[in-house]
Amino acid sequence: MADDHLSTTFAALADPTRRAILARLVSGECSVTELAEPFEMSMPAVSKHLRVLERAGLIARGREAQWRPCRIEPGPLQEVAAWAERYRHIWEARLDRLDDYLQELKAKERKKEKRHGRQQRGK
Amino acid sequence: MADDHLSTTFAALADPTRRAILARLVSGECSVTELAEPFEMSMPAVSKHLRVLERAGLIARGREAQWRPCRIEPGPLQEVAAWAERYRHIWEARLDRLDDYLQELKAKERKKEKRHGRQQRGK
Numbered sequence: 001m002a003d004d005h006l007s008t009t010f011a012a013l014a015d016p017t018r019r020a021i022l023a024r025l026v027s028g029e030c031s032v033t034e035l036a037e038p039f040e041m042s043m044p045a046v047s048k049h050l051r052v053l054e055r056a057g058l059i060a061r062g063r064e065a066q067w068r069p070c071r072i073e074p075g076p077l078q079e080v081a082a083w084a085e086r087y088r089h090i091w092e093a094r095l096d097r098l099d100d101y102l103q104e105l106k107a108k109e110r111k112k113e114k115r116h117g118r119q120q121r122g123k
Numbered sequence: 124m125a126d127d128h129l130s131t132t133f134a135a136l137a138d139p140t141r142r143a144i145l146a147r148l149v150s151g152e153c154s155v156t157e158l159a160e161p162f163e164m165s166m167p168a169v170s171k172h173l174r175v176l177e178r179a180g181l182i183a184r185g186r187e188a189q190w191r192p193c194r195i196e197p198g199p200l201q202e203v204a205a206w207a208e209r210y211r212h213i214w215e216a217r218l219d220r221l222d223d224y225l226q227e228l229k230a231k232e233r234k235k236e237k238r239h240g241r242q243q244r245g246k
Binding site (some may be wrong): 004005008010011013014015016019022026037050072074075077078080083084085087088090091094 | 131137139197203208
């Protein structure tokens with residue numbers, strides 16, 4: 001089910017370490033040892049995170065017995081982007097309303113300054 | 124922490140009912156009763172989902188005691204889109220490679236057809 005697939009992806013992304021692992025894999029394939037280094041994490045802890053990412057299809061692992069390099073798989077990330085994009089018109093509308101409000105404030109400010117200027121000259 | 128905020132958002136989105144509630148709120152504010160209807164869900168179950176969405180800042184609720192309408196809050200969705208967009212170059216590169224491969228296949232196919240055509244004419 002597409003829905004469950006997206007739920008699995010979102011659940012996998014709901015962890016800062018797993019998101020950091022993905023960010024690390026952008027620069028290329030990595031062994032588990034290399035991935036564990038910056039996080040000061042035990043290998044079993046890293047392996048557990050990798051299993052969650054792999055189950056969600058966010059990473060894939062090589063088949064070499066000794067060195068099973070991890071690589072990022074962009075498919076689910078593209079799905080997340082597409083899902084969020086559906087709401088773009090809402091945040092853009094919100095920004096438009098904010099912009100209208102700012103323009104209104106500025107117009108009021110200019111009117112006030114003009115009136116103030118006339119009063120100053122009238123003195 | 125920005126990271127934890129994003130984790131809370133992703134965790135809230137890791138459920139098809141909660142995503143359906145957000146999709147429903149795109150068309151406007153809703154009462155809990157209105158939200159509960161299409162899901163054939165008990166009010167307490169819907170309320171629980173709404174609390175998760177509210178905690179993640181994905182929805183906000185009115186203050187009217189009787190009718191506390193829910194509305195969608197686009198901020199966290201915009202953050203999710205921005206986060207996923209950082210990986211766009213990866214899926215685009217993947218698509219480019221696929222496209223290169225397809226072009227290569229097509230070129231081979233054309234070559235084969237040409238050779239076959241010459242053989243046919245040579246007979």
